[in-house]
Amino acid sequence: MTTASSGGTPLAAPVGRETFSSRKLFILSAIGSAVGLGNIWRFPYIAYENGGGAFLIPYLAALLSAGIPLLFLDYAIGHKFRGSAPLAYRRMHRGAEVLGWWQVLVCFIIAIYYAVIIAWAAMYTWFSVTQAWGDDPGAFFTGEFLEVSETVNVGFNFVPGVFWPLLLTWVAVIGIMVAGVRKGISRANGFFLPLLVVMFVLLVAQSLFLPGAIDGLNAFFTPNWAALGDPSVWAAAYGHIFFSLSVAFGIMITYSSYLKRKTDLTGSGMVVAFSNSAFEILAGIGVFAALGFMAFTAGSTVGDVAVPGIGLAFIAFPTIVSEAPLGGLMGVLFFGSLVFAGITSLISILEVIVAAVQDKLGWPRVKASLAVSIPVAFISLLLFPTATGLYLLDTFDAFVNSFGILAGALVAVILVAWFLRKLPMLSDHLNRVSSVRMRSVWIALVAVVAPVVLGYILINEFISKIGTTYEDYPTWFVGVFGWGMAAALVVVAVVLTLIPWSSKSKLHHDPEYAALIAAEEKEEGR
Amino acid sequence: MTPIAITFLVISILTVWGGLGLALVNLSRHPEDEGHLPEEIAPEL
Numbered sequence: 001m002t003t004a005s006s007g008g009t010p011l012a013a014p015v016g017r018e019t020f021s022s023r024k025l026f027i028l029s030a031i032g033s034a035v036g037l038g039n040i041w042r043f044p045y046i047a048y049e050n051g052g053g054a055f056l057i058p059y060l061a062a063l064l065s066a067g068i069p070l071l072f073l074d075y076a077i078g079h080k081f082r083g084s085a086p087l088a089y090r091r092m093h094r095g096a097e098v099l100g101w102w103q104v105l106v107c108f109i110i111a112i113y114y115a116v117i118i119a120w121a122a123m124y125t126w127f128s129v130t131q132a133w134g135d136d137p138g139a140f141f142t143g144e145f146l147e148v149s150e151t152v153n154v155g156f157n158f159v160p161g162v163f164w165p166l167l168l169t170w171v172a173v174i175g176i177m178v179a180g181v182r183k184g185i186s187r188a189n190g191f192f193l194p195l196l197v198v199m200f201v202l203l204v205a206q207s208l209f210l211p212g213a214i215d216g217l218n219a220f221f222t223p224n225w226a227a228l229g230d231p232s233v234w235a236a237a238y239g240h241i242f243f244s245l246s247v248a249f250g251i252m253i254t255y256s257s258y259l260k261r262k263t264d265l266t267g268s269g270m271v272v273a274f275s276n277s278a279f280e281i282l283a284g285i286g287v288f289a290a291l292g293f294m295a296f297t298a299g300s301t302v303g304d305v306a307v308p309g310i311g312l313a314f315i316a317f318p319t320i321v322s323e324a325p326l327g328g329l330m331g332v333l334f335f336g337s338l339v340f341a342g343i344t345s346l347i348s349i350l351e352v353i354v355a356a357v358q359d360k361l362g363w364p365r366v367k368a369s370l371a372v373s374i375p376v377a378f379i380s381l382l383l384f385p386t387a388t389g390l391y392l393l394d395t396f397d398a399f400v401n402s403f404g405i406l407a408g409a410l411v412a413v414i415l416v417a418w419f420l421r422k423l424p425m426l427s428d429h430l431n432r433v434s435s436v437r438m439r440s441v442w443i444a445l446v447a448v449v450a451p452v453v454l455g456y457i458l459i460n461e462f463i464s465k466i467g468t469t470y471e472d473y474p475t476w477f478v479g480v481f482g483w484g485m486a487a488a489l490v491v492v493a494v495v496l497t498l499i500p501w502s503s504k505s506k507l508h509h510d511p512e513y514a515a516l517i518a519a520e521e522k523e524e525g526r
Numbered sequence: 527m528t529p530i531a532i533t534f535l536v537i538s539i540l541t542v543w544g545g546l547g548l549a550l551v552n553l554s555r556h557p558e559d560e561g562h563l564p565e566e567i568a569p570e571l
Contacts, residue, residue: 056537218528267556270552280542
């Protein structure tokens with residue numbers, strides 16, 4: 001952790017804003033945030049379901065026309081205004097602070113359930129050695145392992161096999177958070193991300209030599225051209241890119257606020273965006289090669305065995321592990337990859353909340369980290385390692401993605417582009433420090449393409465979720481933990497905005513930011 | 527593998543991994559600039 005120099009600062013020197021010690025560590029941390037569980041278990045299925053090889057066209061279009069431009073928007077806001085999401089938006093405009101708190105609360109919801117999946121993956125890493133799931137991984141997952149209740153409810157019937165690994169996950173993550181940006185986040189990403197890549201490359205190599213792997217790759221890459229005429233395929237590509245790149249929920253604003261003054265934002269961002277996509281393609285190859293083997297041994301087709309998300313990771317993959325040569329090693333590589341990808345993403349999600357509290361209250365790093373992480377861990381431990389935790393996780397995930405991340409992104413681009421009209425200023429900021437220039441095309445993409453696409457996806461999500469009760473769960477359950485949770489995020493964001501900033505906060509006393517502004521004005525005056 | 531699947535495998539890898547390669551080349555041509563500010567105010571910047 002870094003502090004302001006004591007030389008020449010007589011009274012209560014404010015704690016200096018932490019920074020990544022190098023551009024390389026920032027890039028590693030940003031890739032670690034972007035490469036998460038979704039890259040491994042979501043992208044391959046989305047691509048397969050939406051045109052196979054032909055999906056590459058809408059995917060690249062979404063990456064270049066919306067993903068990367070919005071990534072740069074986050075970078076520009078965080079780096080220009082040098083603060084957590086609430087502070088950065090507040091510095092942009094007093095009325096925009098609420099948007100920052102909305103993003104912080106979205107991260108809070110994601111953090112409390114994301115950690116549980118990491119705990120499951122950690123247990124399955126061990127189960128891969130013992131093959132604890134026996135002959136029926138599906139029944140084992142929901143029965144013996146999660147002990148899922150038959151009634152959809154919220155209960156406190158704790159499952160020790162999930163509670164203890166979740167507790168250990170939180171202890172590890174809290175340790176990283178307390179250590180700060182340089183000693184915690186940077187080091188964790190510097191260690192876990194290369195390890196993740198090595199493990200996943202080994203997994204892909206092993207999968208490719210399995211019988212039936214070719215059928216899996218044929219299914220994954222054979223293009224279905226008719227899909228390109230379907231608007232829902234394009235919406236799926238844009239929707240996936242938004243989630244995959246960690247844009248518009250405060251993470252990249254926070255990380256870029258820790259960058260040094262003249263860091264190449266767009267050059268670094270290009271590396272982050274393409275690394276994320278490169279990993280996704282690798283994941284698609286590995287996952288579908290393994291699914292091809294699964295179909296081969298079952299005497300069925302890849303279409304019959306391909307499933308997304310939790311079903312792929314905790315039901316389909318254990319089946320593959322049981323049947324494949326050196327299956328135990330394959331399981332360790334796959335679930336270990338999920339653990340490492342999950343941890344690097346979880347720490348970035350928590351950092352959004354820690355940084356916001358730190359900025360608003362002027363607290364030092366350790367105090368803010370503990371004050372945020374311990375309550376978040378407590379709520380996570382209270383709600384999710386229970387017999388009803390899976391229902392809650394599923395509902396939170398579905399609604400926070402649609403009405404937290406997507407809705408927040410739509411409001412952010414409309415607010416920044418059309419009401420506050422800050423894009424020219426942010427474009428100037430990007431161009432002042434970056435190697436790849438962002439001018440009118442970038443402004444048009446952020447101001448026009450992104451709102452249109454986000455609006456289309458959000459309306460579709462709203463219609464699909466309002467039309468039928470989500471997953472046939474009880475109406476009250478979806479009302480409280482789906483719609484109610486999504487609405488509560490906005491209400492609580494307004495309440496947090498109304499709480500005055502501490503006199504010790506970065507808003508009132510930030511010599512570093514003042515020095516930055518002065519230096520920029522001096523440069524502009526030349 | 528079928529020829530069309532191989533073609534799209536190659537195109538996917540070339541575009542995405544090629545994009546990553548170009549991004550890395552661009553970054554290496556623009557080495558990190560630490561910037562400069564008064565040390566007593568902002569030592570990390």
